[in-house]
Amino acid sequence: MDIRTSPDATFVDVAPKPTLRTREAFVLGIGIVVGAGIFRTPSLVAGASSSDLVFLAAWVVGGVLSIIGAICYAELASTSPQAGGDYSYLKRAFGTRVAFLYDLGSGDGRIPIAAAKAHGVRGTGTGIDIDIDPQRIREANQNAKEANVTGLPTFKQEGLFQTDFSDATVVMLYLLDSLNGKLRPKLLAELEPGTRTLSHAFTMGDREPEQTVNVGPRTIYRWTVPERK
Numbered sequence: 001m002d003i004r005t006s007p008d009a010t011f012v013d014v015a016p017k018p019t020l021r022t023r024e025a026f027v028l029g030i031g032i033v034v035g036a037g038i039f040r041t042p043s044l045v046a047g048a049s050s051s052d053l054v055f056l057a058a059w060v061v062g063g064v065l066s067i068i069g070a071i072c073y074a075e076l077a078s079t080s081p082q083a084g085g086d087y088s089y090l091k092r093a094f095g096t097r098v099a100f101l102y103d104l105g106s107g108d109g110r111i112p113i114a115a116a117k118a119h120g121v122r123g124t125g126t127g128i129d130i131d132i133d134p135q136r137i138r139e140a141n142q143n144a145k146e147a148n149v150t151g152l153p154t155f156k157q158e159g160l161f162q163t164d165f166s167d168a169t170v171v172m173l174y175l176l177d178s179l180n181g182k183l184r185p186k187l188l189a190e191l192e193p194g195t196r197t198l199s200h201a202f203t204m205g206d207r208e209p210e211q212t213v214n215v216g217p218r219t220i221y222r223w224t225v226p227e228r229k
Helices: 022-036 039-046 054-081 085-094 110-119 135-145 178-188
Strands: 002-004 013-015 100-104 122-127 153-157 171-172 196-200 211-215 218-224
Touching: 039 054, 039 196, 100 110, 110 122, 110 153, 135 153, 171 178
Parallel strands: 100 122, 100 171, 122 153, 171 196
Antiparallel strands: 002 013, 196 218, 211 218
């Protein structure tokens, strides 16, 4: 089991082992189906039982399995204390092939396009009204078409502070340090915990980056949205 800690974390982040065998997947599927019909199942089981004793036995077995399931969920909650239930736990174990990238100050769209080509990532390149003219948006759309990723990244000219970032899993910034700092409260308020924010060349006010990576002459800074208290 991989255990990681973060200076800003209030709990130990335990990464679940990415193992899901056929039997476990089958049981999980059956559990979901049975759970979905919890209000109809008793009458169906009673009608299919050959006697009251058989029905009572099925009721006891179902109760025991429910208790076991509740204990398992309690363990999941203690090792993964964040919203999302099964989805959150499975995403941490297996990762996700679905991501949504916002690139603020996207210019010709090269970052959303590269992400779409390499990983199939959906993305939005948001042009800032005062910095990017419609011509750059047209260039970005043409570049996406030439890269055969039309429909994955979209590009729009929109006010930075009017854009809703709540569905983003990654936010890429190429803005001045002062503007990044002003944007930070909005990102913290709208983004889900664990969402990554990357900035090319510029930091984010007085917020120290969690990681700094130099790629040739370029510098990339990374922050992660912390758990809400």
